[in-house]
Amino acid sequence: MPAPAFLHSLIPHNAPTPFITLTYAQSLDAKIAGPGRRQIQLSGEESMLMTHWLRSMHEGIMVGIGTAVNDDPRLNVRLLPTEEHTNTPQPIILDPHLRLPPSAKLFKTLRDPETPHAKAPWILCRDDGDSLFDERRRALESVGGRIVPVPMPNALSTLPRILDELGINSLMVEGGAQIIHQFLTTPTSEDGKPLVDLLVVTVAPVLVPDGLAVPGGETSVDFEHLRTEVMGRDAVMIFRGKERCKGVVQL
Ligand SMILES: NC(=O)C1=CN([C@@H]2O[C@H](COP(=O)(O)OP(=O)(O)OC[C@H]3O[C@@H](n4cnc5c(N)ncnc54)[C@H](O)[C@@H]3O)[C@@H](O)[C@H]2O)C=CC1
Numbered sequence: 001m002p003a004p005a006f007l008h009s010l011i012p013h014n015a016p017t018p019f020i021t022l023t024y025a026q027s028l029d030a031k032i033a034g035p036g037r038r039q040i041q042l043s044g045e046e047s048m049l050m051t052h053w054l055r056s057m058h059e060g061i062m063v064g065i066g067t068a069v070n071d072d073p074r075l076n077v078r079l080l081p082t083e084e085h086t087n088t089p090q091p092i093i094l095d096p097h098l099r100l101p102p103s104a105k106l107f108k109t110l111r112d113p114e115t116p117h118a119k120a121p122w123i124l125c126r127d128d129g130d131s132l133f134d135e136r137r138r139a140l141e142s143v144g145g146r147i148v149p150v151p152m153p154n155a156l157s158t159l160p161r162i163l164d165e166l167g168i169n170s171l172m173v174e175g176g177a178q179i180i181h182q183f184l185t186t187p188t189s190e191d192g193k194p195l196v197d198l199l200v201v202t203v204a205p206v207l208v209p210d211g212l213a214v215p216g217g218e219t220s221v222d223f224e225h226l227r228t229e230v231m232g233r234d235a236v237m238i239f240r241g242k243e244r245c246k247g248v249v250q251l
């Protein structure tokens with residue numbers, strides 16, 4: 001199945017880099033996980049496929065360490081036939097204290113013949129870690145991880161510069177709750193440009209009582225609604241960060 005046509009124009013070639021897409025799935029009552037942070041399948045088949053196309057269109061894919069530990073994600077594009085996509089995004093984990101376990105699936109996929117294009121994760125950690133870090137660092141490096149110390153706690157506003165230094169021109173941010181909250185409330189990067197270029201939210205027609213919501217707070221990012229696509233039973237809502245992408249994303 002080809003990529004949904006509307007996706008092609010979302011990340012134009014002349015977009016400012018690094019281009020940052022924030023994306024997640026939520027229930028009708030705005031929950032992104034079940035009670036006790038339990039990972040749940042919110043996206044239906046069609047919108048999940050769309051998410052994998054979106055993954056294939058980015059050079060990097062990032063989650064916070066809360067998600068990496070809780071969900072043990074693979075962050076690959078396994079739902080697409082290999083002949084239909086050429087890019088596997090680079091997994092990047094925001095993990096200040098190197099909590100990512102060396103047993104994570106992100107490392108197992110490196111040794112799985114069924115995922116020959118898997119890329120070893122890059123782990124962004126604080127650059128002022130204590131001696132405990134050395135042991136964790138060695139353990140993660142021994143299974144293929146690349147440790148990237150970065151200045152914290154302002155990791156989000158400096159992220160575009162860090163991505164630039166790492167050669168990542170486009171990044172898809174998938175969560176979790178804290179990370180989504182921060183991207184929605186951090187208006188600009190250190191150079192004064194809006195942090196999020198594109199926001200893609202899948203809304204599934206289910207209720208999740210007692211589930212996990214993105215923490216509230218003033219959303220200081222200015223988004224403009226571009227379109228809503230109905231995909232199977234879900235509504236996929238697409239917004240662009242105002243200002244930065246003016247005149248760039250055309251649908
Ligand atoms: N429905 C969906 O689309 C998704 C749902 N989820 C759900 O979200 C939940 C996990 O969310 P959270 O526990 O909030 O974890 P999270 O993935 O947002 O990670 C939080 C951690 O990231 C680090 N972090 C956050 N902001 C940082 C910053 N500015 N600088 C440096 N480090 C920073 C901290 O170590 C923090 O503890 C799970 O239940 C998961 O299933 C996760 C991704 C997508």
Ligand SMILES: Nc1nc(O)c(N)c(N[C@@H]2O[C@H](COP(=O)(O)O)[C@@H](O)[C@H]2O)n1
Pocket residue numbers: 024025039040041042043048051063067068071072073074075076174175202
């Ligand atoms: N788009 C979307 N829909 C859902 O219903 C979800 N639960 C998620 N979760 C995100 O996908 C990650 C799992 O990735 P893999 O399937 O293991 O590659 C999970 O960690 C969330 O970031 N997304």
